[in-house]
Amino acid sequence: MHSAVDVIRVKRDGGRLSDEQIDWVVDAYTRGQVADEQMASLAMAILLRGMTSEETARWTAAMVASGEVLALDSVRKPTVDKHSTGGVGDKITLPLTPLVAACGAAVPQLSGRGLGHTGGTLDKLESIPGWRAQLSDEEIRAQLDEVGAVVCAATEGLAPADRKLYALRDVTGTVESIPLIASSIMSKKIAEGVQSLVLDVKCGSGAFMKDLDRARELATALVDIGTASGLRTSALITDMSVPLGRAVGNALEVAEAVDVLRGGGPPDVVELTLALAREMLDHAGLSDVDPAEVLADGRAYDSWRRMIKAQGGDPEAELPRARHIDVVTAPEDGVLTELDAFAVGIAAWRLGAGRARKEDDVEHAAGVLCLAKPGDRVTAGQPLLELHTDRPETVPGAGEALQGAYEISGADRRSTPLILDRVAASS
Structure with a gap:
């Protein structure tokens, strides 16, 4: 006979x-037989031990189970999937899913919503008129067969233990435990x-x-778990010290993905x-297929249009546009050497692109456009960032978040690689 106290003590x-x-x-x-306070105690023991x-x-x-x-x-x-640990401007799921489908695989992307400074894939796609996130298991399977690509919300029945434990970790200071992060993902x-x-x-200021x-x-923990469960698994560690791409915010990121x-x-x-x-x-x-060719010849874009249509969306519809745009300009001539991803993410969140609580709504048109990226030469007065929002009163808070977020120097910036490392299963 087991008891929660015995497990905690071990x-x-x-x-x-x-x-x-x-x-x-x-x-x-x-099933509710172990109380929240007992699981919180065990989670803290796992974090520390x-x-x-x-x-x-x-x-x-x-x-x-x-x-x-x-x-x-x-x-x-x-069937193959990709999971990102989240970042700023990370819209990669949007072009990647239809691209890999166009290359001959089936990609079921069960995605989430944004919280805090990192954006959620479902929030981005919901800026497309008519698109729906909730699909049944039967609809997911049918769409994978017909289109090869689906991005949707996870069904309620998948890993309910994780949903319960995730909420508990959030309020008990145990989010940072790598075993608990890895098992959750x-x-x-x-x-x-x-x-x-x-x-x-992701690794860097805008990453976890x-x-x-x-x-x-x-x-390594993620790859080990996948391998132990019989999943072919590998990981790329990628830089998230600078926003990915130029667009940060829901509709802005969809537009960039379509580009x-x-x-x-x-x-x-x-x-x-x-x-x-x-x-x-x-x-x-399918390593004999070159995804660069499939991207260049329009097959990936066709796959995107089919994927959006299959979920009720109109791929030709105009995306929401912000009613107010404020511009941040360069204070001097030089080279932009820093653009802090975390600060840009917080600015986009304050403009309305993100949510503070799960039940909050997001503004689909809100966000930040990075008109210059580190390594670019700029002149005094040149636009660096556009702040997009429907509520002009949010701009001062966003501007505050960007204080010290960028640096301009007389010297050129040493470029850093986007892909920092690759982790695969040890043989």
Whole structure:
């Protein structure tokens, strides 16, 4: 007979939880037999004492077992997904999903909403008139067969233990635990039923992981869990010290993603889209397909239009535009050497692009356009940033967030690579 107090004591004292203890405590918590305060105590013990890779894999499996697994066996193409740990201007899911589908894979992207300074994929897509996020399992499978690409909200039955524990970690100071972060991400992805997964682990000021060592630790934990569960898994660690692309905010990011799918767009967004596409296609057994060609010849854009239409959206409709635009200009001549991703994310959030609480609405037209990026030469008075909002009273708060967010120097900036590292399963 198990008890929550016994499980807490084992981890508090630095011990290893048995498979049976993990299975029991996750199941009992999901069913309400273990109280929130007891799970909060266990989460804090895990934060302070850590977990072995075996414990983390078992914890993840127990969270998957708390709900249903999306059955994708009937889908005729190889299934592969991508997950990003979140950043500023990270709209990569939007061009990547239809691109990989156009290359011959099936991509079920069960995505989330934004909270705080990081944007949510569903919020971005909901700026397209008519587009809907909620699909049934049957609709997801049908769309994967017909279009090859779907981006939608996770169904309620997937990993309910994670939903409950995630909310608890948020209010108990235990969000930073790498085993709990990794099991949270992977339980949802494994429950999707895909055959392979590529992770984009962000690193830098605008990311959850601020330094490379912590990002590498998280990437390794994620890949280990995926591999242990039979998923072909790898991770790219990518720079998030500067906003990705030029657009930060829902409709602004959709417009930029469409530019990429039409063969244009900012070089960093194109570079990361293609790098992740190659990784996904390799896992799916389609490494002979060149995603750059598929992007250039319009097939990826056609795939996007079919994906948006299948979910009720109008890909030709005009996107929401802000009623008020304020411009931040360069104070002097020189080279823009810094543009802090976190500060830009906070500014976009204050303008209305994000939410402080899960139940808040977002303004689809709000956000920041980065007219100059680090490495660009600028002159005094030249526009650096556009602040887009429907509520002009939000501009001073956004401007405050941008104080010290950018630097202009007489010297050229040393460029940093976008892709910092790759983590794959150890053989």
